[in-house]
Amino acid sequence: MSTKSYYMENVNRINAEEIQIPKGTKEYKVVSLFSGCGGMDLGFMGNFHFLNKEYAKNPFKIIFANDIFKQAAQMYEDNFEQPVERRDVKELDVDKDFPKETVDVVLGGFPCQSFSYAGKRKGLSDPRGQLYLQMIRVIDHYKPKMFVAENVDGIRNSRKNKDGQNVDTSALDTILKDFDNHGYNVQYHVLLAADYGVPQMRRRVIIMGIRKDLGNIQDEYYPMQTYDETGKKTGRKWLTAKDAIDDLWDKVNKTQIPNQTSRDISKAKFYPGRKMQGNNRISADRPAPTIRAEHHGNIEAHYRTTLPDENDMNGWRRLSVRECARLQSFPDSYNFTASASSAYKAIGNAVPPVLGWNIARSVYYTLSKLGQ
Template sequence: MHTFFKVNPLTIDVNSFSISKYKKLKVVSLFSGCGGMDLGFKGGFNFLNENYEENPFEVIYANDIFKQATQVYKHNFGHEVDFRSIETIDEYAEIPKADVVLGGFPCQTFSLAGKREGLDSDRGQLYKHMIRVINAVQPKVFIAENVDGIRISKKEEKLDKSALDIILEDFDEAGYNVQYQVLNAAHFGVPQARKRVIIIGIRKELNANIHYPQTIHDETNWRTAKDGIDDLWDKIDSPNVLNHTTKDYSKAKFYPGKTMQGNNRIKHDRPSPTIRAEHHGNIEAHYRTFNDDENDMLGWRRLSVRECARLQSFPDNFDFNVAASSAYKMIGNAVPPVLGWYVARAVYFSLFSEKITVKKRKKELVSN
């Protein structure tokens, strides 16, 4: 019987040290999408006037089958993405050795908002291909990400274990000490309430303690949707704002009096709700309106691609050079880069805590 979850995990204040000059670790990125997690690991970007320093990680291989997402990835990161199904790739001959493997294996089958087919589906089995790559690459550490719904089995009345329990055991058998935590992006400065399961595994022979990033925001000081996007409201078609034209927001109708997907507005005074991938054009409306009557849906405008990107913490120079429909989907699938940045630094500290100098005494920064 394995214990994968600590009620009080080790945490570290990742803003208490600088690692930008440390040795870079090589990263293999699977199910990369447009690169939200990869950008977080890479660092070196600005979001809402805050600098997120460069991290010592270098992505040397990326893979995804969403063609438009690979186009955006290449455009922003400057290197190719292997556009083939992970199921067809020879992991020993075609994937390079690396220190880190990242993988946000497809999550819709586990989503509470989706059909919840879970491990019964072919997509629900894709995590096994991540393990296959891990066995070949032999990284020091892997990081996997998924929706919170992975903790709940579709057929829980018939199963003794959740999908997450099974996945964690399989990762453990690959030779890694494994833990998971549910992190809410809003607790790390992202203007969006987005809970995700973050699984970290470190090779057993390294005897390293796994750390997660300390939260820095709560209900008293979190970034609201207004903090994130208010300045963009009147800048539609501005040449100085990427992905924010009349072609970059959905024109799907609103229906008065009906309760249905996307038939509502986000609130200005709290983080936005989770930006979803499968909204089929029914992305929520901005909290502002063109009419005096707040309830008159004729004055509502749906969130633009750039506004969704902001709420996901993508920097303003990250260009989604594809049609809005594809951009919405990849943004909804992405890990918020700011959340990825915090996870990356906690992972680096986990591997090299003895070499990293913190601004305060370590015992004050790390809690059990």
């Protein structure tokens, strides 16, 4: 089955910022898989501020979270006071290890390394590329009203099947068909984080599924774009790196904002004349490039320098943990309680909370329209 049957150019959209949630609205119970440090979960919970803008509370309650990356799990617990199951999801017994409650929504940003353009592109032949099946196993158990899955844009062009053979259909074809076969009307859409107030050019595939007895894909809503490059379409320009982090440049070791110390900045060297990942500065007047998880210290440099000659790498410094968090739209109240290397990785793996908030509001709108 072609992904064209799941991808709708004219997908239903709703302006998430205009959705009103009445007082007394019931809370939807959520199981979160591959939770990481909780970017998507924070978006679904809401009740945070980013760049002086409020992202109001959402009617979703996380009742279970899971991630095998222990440092990310600890950060999640430290910030949300919600326990995280750290065992491999494949080892969990759905009858014994998960809450015995009705679940309304299952979230899952299943691992993306096997589909990423920056990786080895092993696709479904990589065991990590098959972890969406664990999400399906949990969905089969709970039969939630909806699910939301997230992955990199490269999943649309990954052509290796589970046996490692090159095939005509993409990994996304297979994944969507499998979700469909387990009782959900599914569709996907590609969302650009910058279009929703995130100062980053992060493009992600968002898969939504609604249980077939409740509605069709025509009943699902995605968040409407609220920012654009010039501001002519939406009335608001993309937020730039300068909008997000300029105030932090001279505050290293001089602020109460967490994760902006000299210990929170990679000391990886720069190499003049060489083209390699991270061996460059981000632009001030554009959204940042995608913050990568697997950069091994080679995170990009700040657009500012300490020397008059901007091309002299001796004046460059790499982005701090807090600056990366800002570019990912994490609020300054979120403390990445880990080493810089673990914090960088967790941030790079996360869904931008502001994007998650917009998705959450559209999920709420979908469920409320269906009387759920």
